[in-house]
Amino acid sequence: xxxxxLALIAEITHRCPLHCVYCSNPLELAVANSELKTEDWLxxxxxxxxMGVLHLHLTGGExxxxxxxxxxxxxxxxxxxxxxxxxxxxxxxxxxxxRLVDAGLDHIQLSFQDSQQERADWIAGTKSxxxxxxxxxxxxxxxxxxxxxxxxxxxxxxxxEETLVFLERLRPDRIEIAHTQxxxxxxxxxxxxxxxxxxxxxxxxxxxxAELRLKGKIRIDSVIPDYYAQFPKACMGGWxxxxxxxxxxxxxxxxxxxxxxxxxxxxxxxxxxxxxxxNESSAFQRFRGEDWMQEPCRSCDRRTEDFGGCRCxxxxxxxxxxxxxxxxxxxPTHNIVLQTIGESPVGIISPSSLSENWKYRxxxxxT
Amino acid sequence: xxxxxxxxxxxAVGCKWxxxxxxxxxxxxxxxxxVQGTGLxxxxxxxxxxxxxxxxxxxxxxxxxxxxxxxRDDATTFLEQLHDxxxxxx
Numbered sequence: 383x384x385x386x387x388l389a390l391i392a393e394i395t396h397r398c399p400l401h402c403v404y405c406s407n408p409l410e411l412a413v414a415n416s417e418l419k420t421e422d423w424l425x426x427x428x429x430x431x432x433m434g435v436l437h438l439h440l441t442g443g444e445x446x447x448x449x450x451x452x453x454x455x456x457x458x459x460x461x462x463x464x465x466x467x468x469x470x471x472x473x474x475x476x477x478x479x480x481r482l483v484d485a486g487l488d489h490i491q492l493s494f495q496d497s498q499q500e501r502a503d504w505i506a507g508t509k510s511x512x513x514x515x516x517x518x519x520x521x522x523x524x525x526x527x528x529x530x531x532x533x534x535x536x537x538x539x540x541x542x543e544e545t546l547v548f549l550e551r552l553r554p555d556r557i558e559i560a561h562t563q564x565x566x567x568x569x570x571x572x573x574x575x576x577x578x579x580x581x582x583x584x585x586x587x588x589x590x591x592a593e594l595r596l597k598g599k600i601r602i603d604s605v606i607p608d609y610y611a612q613f614p615k616a617c618m619g620g621w622x623x624x625x626x627x628x629x630x631x632x633x634x635x636x637x638x639x640x641x642x643x644x645x646x647x648x649x650x651x652x653x654x655x656x657x658x659x660x661n662e663s664s665a666f667q668r669f670r671g672e673d674w675m676q677e678p679c680r681s682c683d684r685r686t687e688d689f690g691g692c693r694c695x696x697x698x699x700x701x702x703x704x705x706x707x708x709x710x711x712x713x714p715t716h717n718i719v720l721q722t723i724g725e726s727p728v729g730i731i732s733p734s735s736l737s738e739n740w741k742y743r744x745x746x747x748x749t
Numbered sequence: 750x751x752x753x754x755x756x757x758x759x760x761a762v763g764c765k766w767x768x769x770x771x772x773x774x775x776x777x778x779x780x781x782x783x784v785q786g787t788g789l790x791x792x793x794x795x796x797x798x799x800x801x802x803x804x805x806x807x808x809x810x811x812x813x814x815x816x817x818x819x820x821r822d823d824a825t826t827f828l829e830q831l832h833d834x835x836x837x838x839x
Contacts, residue, residue, distance in 0.1 A: 388781070436767055436774065436781050464767060464776045489763050489778040527763020527778045555762060555835055556778060598750040601835040603779070 614691025
């Protein structure tokens with residue numbers, strides 16, 4: 383029997399005051415007028431809870447851009463869903479934070495771009511650093527789980543040690559070091575974002591030292607970026623196995639980037655129940671199980687661990703969504719990845735000399 | 750961090766019970782953990798009121814006949830591991 387998903391990722395809007403160059407949103411952003419209404423989301427949360435979903439990830443865009451966020455959190459809480467808010471902090475006042483906590487929010491993940499103000503604002507494409515630091519202080523006025531998230535890449539890895547100290551001073555319960563994943567906007571900016579092997583080696587050392595120093599105080603979660611790994615990541619815990627993503631307009635996707643794969647048809651929660659979509663939607667069935675696999679995945683012992691890696695990455699880099707993820711050292715196309723990391727990409731850019739390779743994520747239009 | 754006799758273990762911030770009565774889970778940021786058997790028995794006693802000594806004594810009653818030192822050692826290891834994972838505070 384097909385197990386139901388464990389987590390629902392609710393991308394409640396693509397509107398965002400930040401323009402981060404590595405944004406995981408698709409290049410084609412959902413316009414504001416297409417967004418689901420409050421009552422649609424409430425029904426989706428009801429159905430998710432009935433299906434046994436444990437975690438709800440409220441993300442975007444910037445979820446604070448929706449005026450009904452308090453109501454959505456309260457509804458999730460009533461249905462016993464563990465609520466995670468993934469936010470930049472922009473649009474958050476001290477009063478609104480209190481309302482979110484009172485509504486039953488379990489965990490807030492606040493993103494940081496850099497420890498240095500000028501560089502942080504440059505990566506985000508907007509002045510946001512100072513407000514984020516203020517928000518972190520407000521969060522600690524409440525008994526709520528707090529993760530400080532940092533996306534790392536070529537432009538900020540050289541001072542990771544300094545950035546970790548900066549994050550530690552914000553007193554989070556958890557620090558997440560997320561290496562940039564190359565989809566959407568990050569792929570557009572890959573030449574400027576891809577770390578060097580030396581940077582990566584240094585990062586592993588710095589993170590290991592911080593883990594030791596902060597043990598029992600702050601939990602650090604960090605993963606090796608997959609371009610440099612020997613085997614691919616188990617993307618989304620396997621296609622259609624654990625996670626379901628609903629985009630702002632109600633489309634149900636097996637992962638953030640699935641829209642890049644040609645021929646995908648996504649069912650919408652406006653027309654179908656979550657359970658029907660999970661069980662029957664062609665998008666969720668397309669790479670579920672092992673029938674779609676090619677060699678070397680098909681006969682590989684690791685196929686039940688990493689499920690052949692990421693389908694979107696396979697398509698973006700090889701043109702075949704059913705190919706072995708080319709980050710895998712066993713993939714026949716692995717050279718594509720080796721060439722990318724072997725190239726000498728754009729160097730460290732100074733915020734005052736914008737590179738033509740630097741492409742900011744825009745805000746979606748209204749219609 | 751070592752657990753002391755006077756420590757009063759409880760869930761760390763952001764951690765709570767989930768799942769069903771038959772299949773209880775501990776939910777925490779970005780994850781969930783199945784708990785059963787002695788792990789469940791230990792966590793059920795971590796209410797922030799009982800001291801570690803109280804908890805061990807209660808477990809020794811519940812598992813009467815088992816080696817009392819072994820019970821104490823297992824509870825120590827379990828709670829220290831969960832503390833490092835930021836699931837339990839004391």
